[in-house]
Amino acid sequence: MAQALTITAVTPDSALFDLPWQLPLAEWPDDVVLALPRGISRHVVRFVKLSGRVLAVKEIASYAAGREYGLLKDLANLDAPAVAPVAVVGGRTTPEGEPLDAALLTRHLQFSLPYRALFSYRLRPDMATRLLDALALLIVRLHLLGFYWGDVSLSNTLFRRDAKEFSAYLVDAETGALHDELTDGQRAYDIDLARTNVIGELMDLEAGSMLEDDLDPIAIGDFLIERYDQLWRALTEEETISTDARWRLQDRINRLNDLGFDVAEMSMTSSRDGTALHIRPQVVDAGHHSRRLFRLTGLDVQENQARRLLNDLDTYRMHSGQSDVDEDFVAHDWLTHVFEPAVRSVPRELRGKLELPQIYHEILEHRWFMSQRESRYVPLDEAVSSYIDNVLSHRRDESELILADTIQLPAIDDVPMS
Amino acid sequence: MATVTFDGATRIYPGTERPAVEHLDLHIEDGEFLVLVGPSGCGKSTSLRMLAGLEEVNEGRILIGDRDVTDVQPKDRDIAMVFQNYALYPHMTVADNMGFALKIAGMPKAQIRERVEEAAKILDLQEYLARKPKALSGGQRQRVAMGRAIVRQPRVFLMDEPLSNLDAKLRVSTRTQIASLQRRLGVTTVYVTHDQTEALTMGDRIAVLKDGLLQQVGSPLVLYDKPANAFVATFIGSPAMNIGTFPVKGDAVAIGEASVPLSREVLAAMTPEDEGKLTVGFRPENLEPATASTPGAIPVEIDIVEELGSDAYAYGSLKGSDPETSTLQGGSLIARVDPRAVPHKGETVYFTIRAGEQHNFSAATGERLPE
DSSP states (O other), X not given: OOOOOEEEESSOOGGGGGSOXXXXXXXXXXXXXXXXXXXXXXXXXXXXEETTEEEEEEEEOHHHHHHHHHHHHHHHHTTOSBOOEEEXXXXXXOTTOOBOOEEEEEEOOTTEEOGGGGOSSOBOHHHHHHHHHHHHHHHHHHHHXXXXXXXXXXXXXXXXXXXXXXXXXXOOOTXXXXXXXXXXXXXXXXXXXXXXXXXXXXXXXXXXXXXXXXXXXXXXXXXXXXXXXXXXXXXXXXXXXXXXXXXXXXXHHHHHHHTTEEXXXXXXXXXXXXXXXXXXXEEEEEOHHHHHHHHHHOOOOOHHHHHHHHHXXXXXXXXXXXXXXXXXXXXXXXXXXXXXXXXXXXXXXXXXXXXXXXXXXXXXXXXXXXXHHHXXXXXXXXXXXXXXXXXXXXXXXXXXXXXXXXXXXXXXOOOOOO | OOOEEEEEEEEOOTTOSSOSEEEEEEEEOTTOXXXXXXXXXXXXXXXXXXXXXXXXXXXXXXXXXXXXOTTSOGGGSOEEETTSOOBOOTTSOHHHHHHHHHHHTTOOHHHHHHHHHHHHHHHTOGGGTTSOGGGSOHHHHHHHHHHHHHTTOOSEEEEESTTTTSOHHHHHHHHHHHHHHHHHHTOEEEEEESOHHHHHHHOSEEEEEETTEEEEEEOHHHHHHSOSBHHHHHHSSSSOOEEEEEEEETTEEEETTEEEEOOHHHHHHOOGGGTTEEEEEEOGXXXXXXXXXXXXXXXXXXXXXXXXXXXXXXXXXXXXXXXXTOEETXXXXXXXXXXXXXXXXXXXXXXXXXXXXXXXXXTTTOBBOOX
16 A cells, blocks of 8 residues: 655754655666765765755664654754754655655764874874864763763764864764663663773774774873763762852863853852862853854854854954953954854855855964964964965865765664663 | 663653663673664654663663673763774775774774774775775775774674664665674674564564663564563564454454353452453454454454555454454554455454453553463
8 A cells, every 4th residue: 555755853844855756765866866875884875965965865764764863853952962853754655555664864074074084094093083082072062961872982972073173963863763862871881882892993094004003092092981980970079169269260260261161050069068169161162263253243153163252253353452442343343353254255156155144263273373373463464365275275165065875784773872 | 792681770850750761681692783773752762872872871781791890981882882983094905994093092003903804804905005085886885894893802792773774675675784784793782673574584683672771672472472471472573463452341352243152260360450351462463353253353454555566565444343442552453464364444353362462451550460
């Protein structure tokens, strides 16, 4: 009996019905898909362009598709760094009436990069460190939200350039589950599996001669755990301060801000004799700098980009002699006279190379290098044109860079708690 | 290898009153394949996760062998969650794909080689050890991934709905593969599923859970033949057992127009709480064709017949049933009928329950009554 096609979508788009759902995903014609799948995937994943957006389509059993769609929706509501779900397509059949697996559609994260695309030839030590820093932060953020991932790996993560660093996003939630709060056992298991997977992925690069010789996969895996533990402790640990050193409370908040977190709730209890104070952050929200920049300028950028732009704003405030002017006014000034003219002078055809805030960050870097080399003050507009000619025009386009080259198996996977 | 013991293990989620798992007492023998089965929310996955160390145990203990692991970190429990991760690495050989976790653990190369070869022998992968995954078939790749868990030689394998993402055909073949592999390895295995067919075909023993409580544990045959209560009776078997609550009149139970005699033991086991009613169950395959004059024959008016080639199932309504005093779960009665002589829609046919195949449960508690 032929079933009707059912589409559950976050925002309804009738163009979804135009895709060739009666064909197995692997057989979709080239005029529909953007990139051919390479290698063998655990599930077939292909990319399509629909109503101006790039979507990832994953073929997966109907039960699992619905579950992952729901989880991604929950994560989106929690503002978690994860790909955004678009729709689930069920009831697919071939023209002969053979049932086909469901499809899960997610929005391709613009300017995101699979880890294998982040090094053109070999993975350098500093790149490995920065990727794992980003991954550790992502795991901590998800754990704080009560999300157990169940299969953390570099291939289940997408990276975006974020000033000098990277920020990481969850791209596969198939094995995950959302709890009110994670137990220590769940966290320990998740991070241990992350370590094993990351080491495995690096050993694979090693076997393919794509890793610098002095990089040790096991040491890098251990580094991930170390970074995770440090960050987790900094964000959740109880601290005892003496009542006459209350400045240390502000100190703790400042340290969390430096890590990029705002404290939404702090628990404080005084000791029985009243000489000490136990303080522990209860609720912390990532994105301290990006929220601050957004408030000042309306620019919505990533955390480290925001740090960079805020620093530039501070420098501007000082150099333009506006140190005692209200920050909101200076920010508006900086936006219209510095930031916007600089990014506007980037030719339209080059804007797909990098995100605009990332371009601005690189312009600042470029200006610094220029002034070092030439031992002189370099005006911003001069740096902009030099950057466009000498750097940006030689870069590859990263807005929709898609690689699908990990070999995986048909999934036999984990399911939520009963 | 080891036994696994849940000793009064309880898990209560913060902010909830009813435990997700309540005082679970379950002993799993060394080398046994135990399946935890039950409907969504019954506590089966929570129980498995307690064993894995992913859920706190609020009361009671969990032992692996003689060792109390209640407060031991997941990675130190010597267990393997199988099929959590199925990624194979394209540049590594099959041998390296299987052995890399041992390398991480710092095991000497010679020993890794030995374990990998041993696992490859069991998995029939010996001649592929030097190849890359790309050169393997789908089934072989799946076996490499299983090999990854096997080389660690864990004391217990844990599997949480490992087949739920597969299509129907692959599910059946992988089911067989896992079951036979487990028997060859002889490693104690705890397997969670919501699918009673999977449970019946794979497990040495099956533990049925509902609302956090263990309902019954036993071999597939015991669960099928002697369900401990009305819930297990309806949960195990496909199509489900016919089950309903009917008034007892004299020494017989009135199932529709039929009067089915009861044994002295059943009558004696009834209590005032049952209010003169009895819950009776009988499987569709245990109904025999009869005529109106056969004593105890149950009249059924046929609604629809499902023909499956080798089998046919007739669905119908129970005639003469008084809705005031009788309820039939699911509303219709199912009977397996001869696929070569199926009744017609609207026809009234008669069945008797095959001798010894009637299950009697207390109407008040649902517990099985003595034969």
